Amino acid sequence: MHRFANPARFLRLAALVLPWSGGLTVVLLGAGLYFALVASPPDYQQGDTVRIMYIHVPAAWMGLFCYTTMAVASATALIWKHPLADVIAKASAPVGAGFTFLCLLTGALWGKPMWGTWWAWDARLTSMLILLFLYFGHMALVNAFDDPTRGAKAAAILALAGFVNVPVIKFSVDWWKTLHQPASVVKMGGPAIDASMMLPLLLMALGFTTYFVSVLILRVRAEIAGAKIRAIRLMQVHGQG
Amino acid sequence: MKSFVEIVRRDLRLALRQGTDSVMVVTFFVLTVVLFPFGIGPELNILQRVSPGVLWVTALLASMLSLDRLFQTDYEDGALELLTLSPTPLPIIVMAKATAHWLTTGLPLIAAAPLLAVLLNMNSSGFVTLIGAMLLGTPSLSLIGAVGAGLVLGARRGGVLLSLLILPLYIPVLIFGVGAVDAAIHGFSPNAQLLVLAAILLAALPLAPWATSAAIRQAIE
Numbered sequence: 001m002h003r004f005a006n007p008a009r010f011l012r013l014a015a016l017v018l019p020w021s022g023g024l025t026v027v028l029l030g031a032g033l034y035f036a037l038v039a040s041p042p043d044y045q046q047g048d049t050v051r052i053m054y055i056h057v058p059a060a061w062m063g064l065f066c067y068t069t070m071a072v073a074s075a076t077a078l079i080w081k082h083p084l085a086d087v088i089a090k091a092s093a094p095v096g097a098g099f100t101f102l103c104l105l106t107g108a109l110w111g112k113p114m115w116g117t118w119w120a121w122d123a124r125l126t127s128m129l130i131l132l133f134l135y136f137g138h139m140a141l142v143n144a145f146d147d148p149t150r151g152a153k154a155a156a157i158l159a160l161a162g163f164v165n166v167p168v169i170k171f172s173v174d175w176w177k178t179l180h181q182p183a184s185v186v187k188m189g190g191p192a193i194d195a196s197m198m199l200p201l202l203l204m205a206l207g208f209t210t211y212f213v214s215v216l217i218l219r220v221r222a223e224i225a226g227a228k229i230r231a232i233r234l235m236q237v238h239g240q241g
Numbered sequence: 242m243k244s245f246v247e248i249v250r251r252d253l254r255l256a257l258r259q260g261t262d263s264v265m266v267v268t269f270f271v272l273t274v275v276l277f278p279f280g281i282g283p284e285l286n287i288l289q290r291v292s293p294g295v296l297w298v299t300a301l302l303a304s305m306l307s308l309d310r311l312f313q314t315d316y317e318d319g320a321l322e323l324l325t326l327s328p329t330p331l332p333i334i335v336m337a338k339a340t341a342h343w344l345t346t347g348l349p350l351i352a353a354a355p356l357l358a359v360l361l362n363m364n365s366s367g368f369v370t371l372i373g374a375m376l377l378g379t380p381s382l383s384l385i386g387a388v389g390a391g392l393v394l395g396a397r398r399g400g401v402l403l404s405l406l407i408l409p410l411y412i413p414v415l416i417f418g419v420g421a422v423d424a425a426i427h428g429f430s431p432n433a434q435l436l437v438l439a440a441i442l443l444a445a446l447p448l449a450p451w452a453t454s455a456a457i458r459q460a461i462e
Contacts, residue, residue, distance in 0.1 A: 078455070126412070133409035140405055144396040153459040154392045158406060161388055161452050164444075168413075 007224050010084055014217045021214040028207030035200035043197075050197070052110040058205040059103035062212060063131060064166055066096025069216075070138070071163040074156035084220070086152040089159060090142050091219035095212055097135035104128060123172040124180035127165060134162040244329040245337045252341030262307060263345045267353050270303040274357045285362045292361035293371070293422035300350050300375065301411050304382045307346045308407070309400055311338060311390040312457065322461050331454035339380075339387045339450065347379035363426065370425035370435070377438040378418045384442075384449035385410050391456030414441060 036054035043050035070092045077085035107125065108118045119125065138155050145151040173182040193201070256262055277295050278288060315321040324334050354375055355368055363371070389407035393399040421434035 130409045130412055137406040137409065140402055141392060144402050154456060157452055157456050158392055
């Protein structure tokens, strides 16, 4: 892992990975959307609104996945003082917040025709909303200090403290029997979804993941470039003074 | 253990001599609760319906308002730095400071809550549960709040930031605190919710001081 702490080595690796992850994103999201919108059957109860699920469920997974990435990166940064881990944690927060927001938005759009309400104070929905607030808190805390390394450290501790929410979200549908339906993909006894609906779901989930990887690489690159610019400016200022 | 008691006594003495802090927290609590009947109208059955939620939300805000002085003054005058250098482990010191914070804010809030419950026409069967739930819940608020107070040390606009960080983490305590009182008012057993509140407290007791000390260490580095 420490081999990748070197930003130059990371940038070389990123340059190798980025075209592949970007290309895969286009292919997977294209195929996923085709299967989700055209080539999969409507649900016997929900009709065509089931197609919202092909965005909603992967977005929810990614909301949790980004937070987990952020927490793991934060732990790495705190324990091994890994310089890139801070950048990765900082870069994943807005992407994760975007996915979480997308999940809540599509959930509301689906909930109106299906449950008859945009929003319910159900355990799963509420814990997802808390996740969104945790992302916002993380983003605010990173930028709240004059010294960027202080912000990164404080945000890392917050990310780890907020991680308690992730298992709560995952198991909220099992612990509280409220409106949101329980897990149907990852559960004991195999998935309860027909293969024709599973395929677009998995394609979209993989597409979202490669999208996250691509955006993460771009954002980390931008952060490293920003740090370089700051260093150059400082050198210029000190050189003149 | 001796230094734990010493720090609690020091913080209590400081709070007493500076005087107004606990009084202000309770005054804020009372005033905010009294605003609600003006806001939603004086119908007694509506007030009764919303009383657990109003009491918990305002108690939560009141306890959050006083968080910034948990470490901020010690951070500014350098006392916090000396405390971290002492042989006592930092988590113990944090726990002592959180205890003092709870004694100066949580306890007065609990004392004021039954009176306000009467003002809001709460059913008398909810009183005991309200006190019990607040006894279990408000220490968690102080402990979780200490993490946030440690994180925002030295930040710009720390007060607003603190609420953004801490309020999401307060939500579980709020949900189960209100749930317990609601159950008691409607004649159900509040045991399940009280047990969850106790579980939250037992989880926060070792974990929050640990996270807070990490936050304080990076603040005084």
